[in-house]
Amino acid sequence: MADLDIEELGRIRITSVSRRPEPASHATAAVFxxxxxxxxxxxxSSLPEALRLAPGLQVARVTARDWSITARGFAEQSPNKLxxxxxxxxxxxxLFAGTFWDVQDVxxxxxxxxxxxxxPGATLWGSNAVNGVINVITRSAADTRSRLLAVxxxxxxxxxxxxxxxxxxxxxxxxxxxxxxxxxxxxHLAGGELGxxxxxxxxxxxRADLDAGSRDRLTFQGDLYAASGSQDVRGAVLGxxxxxxxxxxxxxxxxxxxxxxxxSLGEASDLQVQAYYDRSIRKLPSSYGxxxxxxxxxxxxxxxxLSRRHDFVWGLGxxxxxxxxxxxxxxxxxxxxxTTHLVTGFAQDEIELSPERWYLTLGAKLEHNDLSGLELQxxxxxxxxxxxxxxxxxxxxRAVRIPSRLDADVRFVTQVLPxxxxxxxxxxxxxxxxxxxxxxxxxGYRVLVHPTLSADLSLYYGWYDRIRSITPLPxxxxxxxxxxxxxxxxxxxxxxYGGTVAATWQPHPALRxxxxxxxxxxxxxxxDDAPPGSFPNVNPGYNPxxxxxxxxxxxxxxGLEVDxxxxxxxxxxxxxxxxxxxxxxxxxxxxxPGLTFSLVGRDLLHAQHPEFxxxxxxxxxxxxELQLEWRF
Amino acid sequence: MALLSPGPGTxxxxxxxxxxxxxxxxxxxxxxxxxxxxxEQAVKAAYLLNFTRYVDWPAGTFADxxxxxxxxxxxxxxxxxxxxxxxxxxRSRGRPIRVLEPDxxxxxxxxxxAFVAGGSREARAWLAALRxxxxxxxxxxxxxxxxxxxxxxxxxxxTLRFEIDADAVRRAGLQISSRVLALAMSVSGGPPEAR
Numbered sequence: 121m122a123d124l125d126i127e128e129l130g131r132i133r134i135t136s137v138s139r140r141p142e143p144a145s146h147a148t149a150a151v152f153x154x155x156x157x158x159x160x161x162x163x164x165s166s167l168p169e170a171l172r173l174a175p176g177l178q179v180a181r182v183t184a185r186d187w188s189i190t191a192r193g194f195a196e197q198s199p200n201k202l203x204x205x206x207x208x209x210x211x212x213x214x215l216f217a218g219t220f221w222d223v224q225d226v227x228x229x230x231x232x233x234x235x236x237x238x239x240p241g242a243t244l245w246g247s248n249a250v251n252g253v254i255n256v257i258t259r260s261a262a263d264t265r266s267r268l269l270a271v272x273x274x275x276x277x278x279x280x281x282x283x284x285x286x287x288x289x290x291x292x293x294x295x296x297x298x299x300x301x302x303x304x305x306x307x308h309l310a311g312g313e314l315g316x317x318x319x320x321x322x323x324x325x326x327r328a329d330l331d332a333g334s335r336d337r338l339t340f341q342g343d344l345y346a347a348s349g350s351q352d353v354r355g356a357v358l359g360x361x362x363x364x365x366x367x368x369x370x371x372x373x374x375x376x377x378x379x380x381x382x383x384s385l386g387e388a389s390d391l392q393v394q395a396y397y398d399r400s401i402r403k404l405p406s407s408y409g410x411x412x413x414x415x416x417x418x419x420x421x422x423x424x425x426l427s428r429r430h431d432f433v434w435g436l437g438x439x440x441x442x443x444x445x446x447x448x449x450x451x452x453x454x455x456x457x458x459t460t461h462l463v464t465g466f467a468q469d470e471i472e473l474s475p476e477r478w479y480l481t482l483g484a485k486l487e488h489n490d491l492s493g494l495e496l497q498x499x500x501x502x503x504x505x506x507x508x509x510x511x512x513x514x515x516x517x518r519a520v521r522i523p524s525r526l527d528a529d530v531r532f533v534t535q536v537l538p539x540x541x542x543x544x545x546x547x548x549x550x551x552x553x554x555x556x557x558x559x560x561x562x563x564g565y566r567v568l569v570h571p572t573l574s575a576d577l578s579l580y581y582g583w584y585d586r587i588r589s590i591t592p593l594p595x596x597x598x599x600x601x602x603x604x605x606x607x608x609x610x611x612x613x614x615x616x617y618g619g620t621v622a623a624t625w626q627p628h629p630a631l632r633x634x635x636x637x638x639x640x641x642x643x644x645x646x647x648d649d650a651p652p653g654s655f656p657n658v659n660p661g662y663n664p665x666x667x668x669x670x671x672x673x674x675x676x677x678x679g680l681e682v683d684x685x686x687x688x689x690x691x692x693x694x695x696x697x698x699x700x701x702x703x704x705x706x707x708x709x710x711x712x713p714g715l716t717f718s719l720v721g722r723d724l725l726h727a728q729h730p731e732f733x734x735x736x737x738x739x740x741x742x743x744x745e746l747q748l749e750w751r752f
Numbered sequence: 753m754a755l756l757s758p759g760p761g762t763x764x765x766x767x768x769x770x771x772x773x774x775x776x777x778x779x780x781x782x783x784x785x786x787x788x789x790x791x792e793q794a795v796k797a798a799y800l801l802n803f804t805r806y807v808d809w810p811a812g813t814f815a816d817x818x819x820x821x822x823x824x825x826x827x828x829x830x831x832x833x834x835x836x837x838x839x840x841x842x843r844s845r846g847r848p849i850r851v852l853e854p855d856x857x858x859x860x861x862x863x864x865x866a867f868v869a870g871g872s873r874e875a876r877a878w879l880a881a882l883r884x885x886x887x888x889x890x891x892x893x894x895x896x897x898x899x900x901x902x903x904x905x906x907x908x909x910x911t912l913r914f915e916i917d918a919d920a921v922r923r924a925g926l927q928i929s930s931r932v933l934a935l936a937m938s939v940s941g942g943p944p945e946a947r
Contacts, residue, residue: 121794122838126802130935133910134792155830233833259853266856286859291815292850334818334848387841679873713827713870713877714856751856 134571148481148501148513150176150238150564150578150620156259159228161673161683163706163720163747165272165280167224167234167256172687174236175636175669176578176620177252180689180732181740183317184276184307185222185349188662188732191238191252192580193616193642195662195692197734201250201521201556203241207258207341209378209396212248214441214460215413217524220402223347223372225302225323227282229270229749232259238620239580240560242497242519243483246437246464250519250558251582258341261286261294261329266714266751268298274720274745278303292331299324306350307738308728315738316367321347339380346373353406354735356450356536358544358601363535366406374400388425394418409447416440419464426469434467443525450533454549458525460490479503491523492555509568517562520555527553527588527608534606543602547590550608557585572626579619586610587644588657612656614644630675638667661694662733679710695733701725714751720744793831795912796867796905797838803865803888803903804844806929810886813864820850824863824887826878827870835867857881865890872899886925890914897940902926906937913937 164170168187190199200217241249268284284298304319325343378396395418402411419437444457468483484498499517530549537543564578589611622636642660683706691699708718728739825832832853896904919941
């Protein structure tokens with residue numbers, strides 16, 4: 121298209137007048153892009169809130185600061201099969217396999233887009249991209265050379281304030297520096313009293329983008345944060361009353377630094393090298409003690425057109441991960457400190473089988489990690505373009521969730537039984553824990569029904585094997601107590617299938633409607649050779665079978681914007697959390713470019729209700745927020 | 753691994769998103785012989801790339817021969833990504849092309865070409881900020897010329913064409929090629945200084 125002469129452009133028939141990037145794109149995966157505009161119109165002041173905009177994601181608020189976010193099932197308090205990256209830096213923790221959503225205070229005003237991939241993406245993104253990948257991409261500093269003041273004040277998010285200063289940096293460079301503060305109120309318990317889950321966070325950071333010559337770009341960015349909040353920890357004790365609830369103070373701080381060099385080598389070729397360092401400290405005095413995690417990562421990727429019909433990309437990566445955990449009782453890691461290495465290489469070729477009709481993608485990633493060894497994660501993808509406005513794709517992939525430190529090394533006392541002598545029920549990590557495995561078959565169809573109406577359907581079936589299970593082992597006596605070990609194993613398997621259909625209709629340039637529906641069926645059982653008494657450590661009952669959403673964005677004269685969002689989440693069967701419908705609303709007024717006032721209401725249909733099981737049960741309240749965004 | 757990242761790092765996602773190469777609408781590339789068709793945004797992006805090649809800016813606008821052409825997308829919208837993809841790796845008369853999306857009017861001064869999105873109220877404010885810059889402003893609908901814009905896209909029989917206000921172009925110190933003027937649906941204002 122971009123190669124056409126200006127004379128030829130005037131002869132092209134326009135197929136879609138959508139003001140959005142074409143949804144009926146030619147992706148060979150279930151991909152949804154949450155744009156900057158989507159985020160702004162939703163009034164989302166945190167990453168998890170913005171993720172509710174993606175069809176097919178399961179987003180549930182567990183407490184005021186904890187979120188359960190997954191795709192295609194396997195929800196838990198902290199799901200482990202969804203890989204999350206911010207500007208190329210993995211925020212998925214290799215310590216416990218999951219994302220600490222509480223500390224991810226990304227400046228939403230500086231997010232360019234969030235790319236959400238449902239289903240395995242391990243060939244490109246690597247292990248743990250089993251059920252999906254979330255890529256948060258912030259804006260180039262060149263696009264944020266203004267000053268920004270953003271203040272959200274509300275009934276639950278008491279204050280979320282950000283100040284940012286952007287400036288040009290010499291010829292062709294730009295820098296932004298920001299600071300932010302967040303004060304989040306605790307949730308309410310079912311009885312009305314306050315939960316112990318408030319949160320205060322201060323954060324600062326920068327991003328610099330530099331043009332080094334006409335082909336090279338350099339990016340440097342980093343963040344520092346400190347946060348704390350109260351929490352009540354239910355823990356076992358070696359004596360009456362054997363279980364107690366401790367009011368604990370959670371303290372955390374950390375930072376990261378990233379450098380990236382990219383060189384453009386033409387229209388279909390580029391080279392990129394990226395390195396980052398990430399350190400996080402998390403203090404949980406009554407359970408894990410002090411957790412310190414250091415991660416250093418370097419990787420490169422090189423895209424080169426082998427010939428006119430091949431588009432080839434390959435890359436290499438290395439990551440070192442080092443942690444120390446000081447807790448001893450009720451939770452310890454043995455050994456208390458460990459350093460692991462991850463080496464990866466991948467290659468993928470996209471082959472044009474028949475011009476503008478059939479395309480075949482073959483790729484594989486080979487990884488080596490210290491806990492489970494070599495892992496091969498291949499995929500085959502086919503794209504068929506039967507006619508203009510129609511896209512059909514299908515893919516078969518294998519992806520693994522590699523062992524976390526907890527899987528291998530945890531000693532977690534879940535219960536002390538008042539027997540004589542005392543019986544200590546303890547989950548024991550397993551050095552021989554293997555990767556959990558998914559083989560997935562998926563397919564999709566996108567259609568441009570009309571220039572203003574598009575739809576996207578994706579379906580999948582996933583075979584899961586070597587899923588985490590618990591095996592009770594024979595008790596033994598240690599230090600005068602009976603220890604009942606529960607070993608972490610890989611003796612569960614199962615399947616999940618379902619699909620997502622999403623549609624966008626823009627009946628008028630000022631009105632956009634979007635709807636989606638997601639179906640999920642999931643079953644897990646012990647493997648045939650599982651030892652007696654073994655049980656899966658995955659609970660399908662945490663997942664809703666049905667989810668639906670409807671959003672409307674309306675532009676009115678004088679810079680007024682009205683946004684409505686309805687969502688329905690089906691019942692979580694076990695432990696039971698009732699299904700619910702909720703509504704968010706936003707009234708925005710853009711006084712002039714760069715100055716916007718918004719009034720946002722969230723979860724308006726109920727005074728309070730739970731979204732996910734927790735102990736004690738937290739409920740999410742109806743809440744309102746005033747937002748100011750000023751760029752100058 | 754952490755291979756996805758902003759800027760060029762989005763390469764992998766970009767490949768999945770448009771899986772067939774660099775253009776936003778690969779089905780409808782130059783090779784398509786009959787009744788070519790494409791989404792409006794892809795055609796607009798291609799026009800913008802073409803405009804950079806047919807405009808002369810005042811002497812001294814660029815620091816040197818290698819300085820990039822700044823192609824801006826202004827206003828709250830998602831068009832910037834499409835433009836970025838369309839111009840990826842391409843050049844304009846030897847210059848690299850830099851796509852910018854300044855987030856406040858005060859930062860728009862270094863735009864050489866600016867696509868101004870949004871309603872007339874928002875567009876007016878951006879145009880006011882560009883009044884004293886040598887920036888070719890491009891927008892949607894004939895009303896864009898009425899509020900001081902220079903080039904306006906119009907839909908004509910399901911094709912995307914444009915109108916030009918030659919006076920406004922000249923006042924900004926720009927020269928636009930007669931090849932472009934000849935393709936315009938209408939050229940308002942006095943006779944342009946075509947090259």
